Amino acid sequence: MNWGTIDKYAKSLIKEAGHKIRMSFFSSIDIDSKADANDLVTNIDRQIEQFFIQRIQRDFPGHRILGEEGFGDEITALDGVVWMLDPIDGTMNFIHQKRNFAISLGIYADGIGMLGYIYDVMNDDFYHAALGEGAYYNDEKLPILENTPLENAIIGVNASWVAPNRRIENEPIAKMVHTCRGTRSYGSAAIELAYVSSGRIDAYMSLRLSPWDIAGGMVIAQEVGAIATNMLGDKPELLGQDTFLVAKPGLHETILSNYIRLK
Amino acid sequence: MNWGTIDKYAKSLIKEAGHKIRMSFFSSIDIDSKADANDLVTNIDRQIEQFFIQRIQRDFPGHRILGEEGFGDEITALDGVVWMLDPIDGTMNFIHQKRNFAISLGIYADGIGMLGYIYDVMNDDFYHAALGEGAYYNDEKLPILENTPLENAIIGVNASWVAPNRRIENEPIAKMVHTCRGTRSYGSAAIELAYVSSGRIDAYMSLRLSPWDIAGGMVIAQEVGAIATNMLGDKPELLGQDTFLVAKPGLHETILSNYIRLK
Missing domain, CATH: 3.30.540.10 (Fructose-1,6-Bisphosphatase, subunit A, domain 1)
Structure with missing residues (x-):
């Protein structure tokens, strides 16, 4: 090939x-x-x-x-x-x-x-x-990403995951929102993945994405050292829908361990 | 002059x-x-x-x-x-x-x-x-804005106002988030005001803005028929910080009457 x-x-x-x-x-x-x-x-x-x-x-x-x-x-x-x-x-x-x-x-x-x-x-x-x-x-x-502590991080997270919902406990997400420096939501998973990869935001999460939303972005993210997983910390499913979290390396661990509680 | x-x-x-x-x-x-x-x-x-x-x-x-x-x-x-x-x-x-x-x-x-x-x-x-x-x-x-029902509206609202906070009751905001078509957050009040005025989003709200954040945008919004008030429905304060809601006319009334409960 x-x-x-x-x-x-x-x-x-x-x-x-x-x-x-x-x-x-x-x-x-x-x-x-x-x-x-x-x-x-x-x-x-x-x-x-x-x-x-x-x-x-x-x-x-x-x-x-x-x-x-x-x-x-x-x-x-x-x-x-x-x-x-x-x-x-x-x-x-x-x-x-x-x-x-x-x-x-x-x-x-x-x-x-x-x-x-x-x-x-x-x-x-x-x-x-x-x-x-x-x-x-x-x-x-694009340079390899350096870690950013949560307190300094800008996170791509839609308001719907901070409101009570049937997929994730929203109280820890609300805590994360208040702890980080700021949040954004652009309405395109691909653009938010591109923003993480180019250092414009520090993390992005969604509770329901399809393979075509993330397939391209995951290759890009990996090349700059970002970690992209589902919210169990595993490789995201590429044959169906899955949860998704992409972030700078240490930040990924911080968010996954302390703020993600799937229902 | x-x-x-x-x-x-x-x-x-x-x-x-x-x-x-x-x-x-x-x-x-x-x-x-x-x-x-x-x-x-x-x-x-x-x-x-x-x-x-x-x-x-x-x-x-x-x-x-x-x-x-x-x-x-x-x-x-x-x-x-x-x-x-x-x-x-x-x-x-x-x-x-x-x-x-x-x-x-x-x-x-x-x-x-x-x-x-x-x-x-x-x-x-x-x-x-x-x-x-x-x-x-x-x-x-820019054309005069036509009304959009909440169910079809895209609303600029930051995740921090959907999380519990000391300024506004967050449960009604969470309901609004689930009722509307989608939410966005761009991290610039001026750009979000410009987006409302040009029909790219249908409403924008914030619990704490200063006169210089909204002074330019309010003139633009008014010329396309958007309604811009504080969250009491009054003219926003231009000598200090205030709450802020700008939206298409009917949508402004819907949001203000049904989803805004200041603490």
């Missing part, structure tokens, strides 16, 4: 998809008159996923594709090469903001993350990594 | 300040070796405020300035013309992310907001408004 070639191919494909998404905003006036905004977006989500799938199937016929919109393969085991794709991560932002969404792609070989990409389409910010070769923000190599 | 002239002057001054802030990132390597990151930032905050003050005092000697860094005038009453300035709103983002911060400026005459500006410096996104003349995102006129 020539991973260098696949890497170049994937980057080019993602940039082309990003261009298609940006162009879709120009034609939205016509389309808005025929269907409501949610249908429109579903269409673009689907079109972009189908664009990826057609290309990958044509050019890498042995590879399989796990996509959010469900046009790819039915994946029940991770043998061989699997492309895990979210064509538009942060769909709600896409609809309401026309920004703060990303294309997320991870390419895995027998369950090992080989290549990872997060493309913040409207900012033209491209985060990418290849296993063992470091991670990049556009052309700039 | 020629408000058209003041408007042109203020826009030019803000753009120049934004340029200075962007340039400061290029010299940060030198400065980092002499002082820690927090000192560096405090210096830039201060330098930018002093830049504004020197220019305004020179060119509008009768006007007064209320600035976050405290180099302006001591303001105990709102008579005459008062420039309310936050040179860098979202300082934590400025330090950690080098993005997602804004210059926020409101120019008030006898307590009435005449001109408002929010400049998202790194995105080069400029939100501005003049009383009675509509609001703009760059050169594009």
Whole structure:
């Protein structure tokens, strides 16, 4: 397998998809008159996923594709090469903001993350990594992350996990929120993973993510020394939904040991 | 008073300040070796405020300035013309992310907001408004906001107000979080006000903001029909800290009546 070639191919494909998404905003006036905004977006989500799938199937016929919109393969085991794709991560932002969404792609070989990409389409910010070769923000190599104590940390955590909910004890999360320096929520798991990897925030957590939300970001995070696990401290599930916590190394341990109590 | 002239002057001054802030990132390597990151930032905050003050005092000697860094005038009453300035709103983002911060400026005459500006410096996104003349995102006129029911709303609310705290009952806020479509937190009151005004989110709330955080944004919000009050439903205090809620008209009433219970 020539991973260098696949890497170049994937980057080019993602940039082309990003261009298609940006162009879709120009034609939205016509389309808005025929269907409501949610249908429109579903269409673009689907079109972009189908664009990826057609290309990958044509050019890498042995590879399989796990996509959010469900046009790819039915994946029940991770043998061989699997492309895990979210064509538009942060769909709600896409609809309401026309920004703060990303294309997320991870390419895995027998369950090992080989290549990872997060493309913040409207900012033209491209985060990418290849296993063992470091991670990049556009052309700039990202430094290995240094630890940050919780007291100085900015944590990506949505308000819904601080409110009482059926997945996690919210009182310890509330304590964490008051102990850390600040919290943020951007509405895109891929962008928050990219932010952790580039040191813009120090941790990110969610109680329910799918493989395509995290597959690309995990390769990038690993290359800068971030720890990405589910909330049991294990490798996140890549065949179904799972909890998720990514953070700088010591901070990951602090949060997992002291503030996470799953129901 | 020629408000058209003041408007042109203020826009030019803000753009120049934004340029200075962007340039400061290029010299940060030198400065980092002499002082820690927090000192560096405090210096830039201060330098930018002093830049504004020197220019305004020179060119509008009768006007007064209320600035976050405290180099302006001591303001105990709102008579005459008062420039309310936050040179860098979202300082934590400025330090950690080098993005997602804004210059926020409101120019008030006898307590009435005449001109408002929010400049998202790194995105080069400029939100501005003049009383009675509509609001703009760059050169594009912003439409009057239409109401959105809470169930479809995206609300800017920080996790710290969903956790138990000494300012507001958190259970009703937790209910609101579960009822609305989603929540976000960007770490800059000015940017969240700009997002409400441009329809990217539907409401934003905070339990403790200062006049310079909201002065510019309130002029912009008013021009697109958003309602901005404190959490008692009154005009927010412009001489000290206050609670704050800005939202689309019906949504403002829904949130204020059903989910806000101050302690």
